[in-house]
Amino acid sequence: MITAKLVESVWAQHVATVERYNQPGKFTAFIGYEFTSLVKGNNLHRIVVFRDGVEKFGKTMPFTALDSKDPEDLWKWFANYEQTTGGQVLGIPHNGNLSNGMMFALNDFKGGPLTADYARRRQYWEPLTEIVQAKGESESHPFLSPNDEFANFGKAGWDVGNLDLSATKTNDMFASEYAREALKRGLMLEAKLGINPFKFGMIGAGDIHTGLSTSEENNHLGETFILEPSAERAMRTEKRGSITRFGWQSLAAGLAAVWAKENTREAIFDAMRRREVYATTGTRLQVRLFGGWDFSERDLKGNWVKQGYARGVPMGGDLRPATSKAPSFIISALKDATGANLDRIQIIKGWVDASGQTHERIFNVAWSSPETRKVSKDGRLTAVGDTVDLKTATYSNSIGAVELRTVWRDPEFKPGVRAFYYARVLEIPTPRWPAYDAARYQFALPDGVKAESQERAYTSPIWYSPKVAP
Amino acid sequence: MSLRERLRAALKEPLVHFLLAGLALFLFFAWRGDAVDPESRTITITEQQVERLAASWAQTWQRPPAQDEIDGLIRDYVKEEVYYREGLRMGLDQDDTIIRRRIRSKMEFLASSELENEAPDDATLQALLDKNPQAYAADARYSFDQIYLAAQDGAAAGAAEMLAALNKGADWQKLGDAISLPRSPEAVDRTRIATEFGEDFAASLAGIKPGQWAGPVPSGFGLHLVRMRKVEASAKPKLAEVRQKLENDWRAQTVKDREAKAYQTLLDSYTIRIAKP
Known part of the structure; x- marks a missing residue:
């Protein structure tokens, strides 16, 4: 029984450590843990975050995947925690891309149909989804979005199997793994059930097991200690059966950005709960999105943030009842202070038609050098260019924009159709971490290694419902 | 279907494989002569054990x-116990990296767990502070006005003329390009400035004297003309202001020391022989 005592005191010590390092206003440390549900190698992990300090949290012991692998049991425990302590908690699923079709499945964990009750609980307990981290990006996939020329970010090596590579992936699994498709299916389910189970905001995170917050490409210290910088790590292999995953396929990390009034547990948690968050692939670009019914270019001349809140809703919200023929959005992005310039802002719209069919469309809404870069008939924008020098792992901000901002009105709006809108902001091409390794350790990257990318941010959506969501 | 065919079909069944493997193991142990102690095939769940299971459940569910x-808890416990005992009988606990690591980390934890109930006294913390005051000093705080000039790759387009005009009294509010950065930061600490404007810009501020417009100062966005209004330099901190941080550092260091000492004590009682190939 010494072990039971030990487990208790390890957890108590962990909670005490979090408390000691939490400095309201300066550095926020949340009590939390990971619910590591893994079903035959299919990843159903959830990050669990508490709003509370130890005075409410008390001696609570976490509910882990040893207790149950079913997320519904976790939610039951969440409800119980809130009732008995008066505290608050939420769960954040991550790596749908490694769930082999389970993360956003159209049935529950036990295989039963999704019900309104399930949808209500899932929407409440899981208001966010993590879409970027070291183990790939789970926002969109080229198979699901063939017209999206930027959907292939962080796919290589991660779209071939489940978490431990014990099972290969087939095309039919993608639709219930990726966030954009889940958001679209959420609209379809809302039409059917009256409530949307997949109404979530999006964040990025590290999955960095070293305790270091080094999310940039040029300071990538590795996901775990075995992946610390070396001349070999990019070509390290993880092999199982016929599938091989390479070191270079790991992403440096993602980041979660939160629009909160204070750097405190309470303010940050509340922002996460209302989904006023966005994801980045590791850079610190600043992105704003407001949706309303009467925004115009004129608003950008004054205090548009104030107007955004006053006359509209921020990312993560529901559009208010219509007061004009189409919604308009203020979208703004400022580059990372020490990072790359911006290529473009896009709006990604998803909707479901009367027959229950889901659709998506990507609009380019603001971009650098508009005098020379034009949108073609099929909606594609001239590429921004590429200044990356792989020999030295450098790039130049001689292309792209420092800041992009616009007001965009949906040209295809139909009042009777459920829809969501979110922004994706792309940076100009920059070297990836394997390119920095190659330049620093003086070796040549083999063919096929992805050496550069366009880093980006994805905001949480703003939803439109013909009947305002409850 | 002939008997032979039936047998062949049956042999393909996974369950049959499992049973055959079990039989083989049983025969192996029987042959090896390790008689199974009938007592070790008895699982007795005491009232205390039930209470413990219930108490642990209650701590999770309140x-x-x-x-x-x-x-359900008892059923699960029995199942675990049966597998656990059989596994031990088969030696499955041997040479398992995960089990070894787990036991090692339990031992490491034990070495320092008592530390949770200890608090360092003021003298200890003051000594820690005196040893490295710089590490505990608060950030310098700056109040300044800044004008942004969009300039690709640091080209100082017109910055000099603008600076001259400003120092002759031009209205700074009307000058510069638009950007979503604060124009007049008020008592903002250096770390925060580095986050918003970049490290290079934050480092440059230390060299700007309050009063006149100065610059251009480069940032990740372009160039800035800066008028420093007030600098609150970082001062040597008082114990009370940084007590928690000192205590955290003391704790982290003491954990390391105790672990090292505990390990050394254990190691001293061992004779280590290494045959190098």
């Missing part, structure tokens, strides 16, 4: 388990 929940 209420005592109902009877059917207790029965």
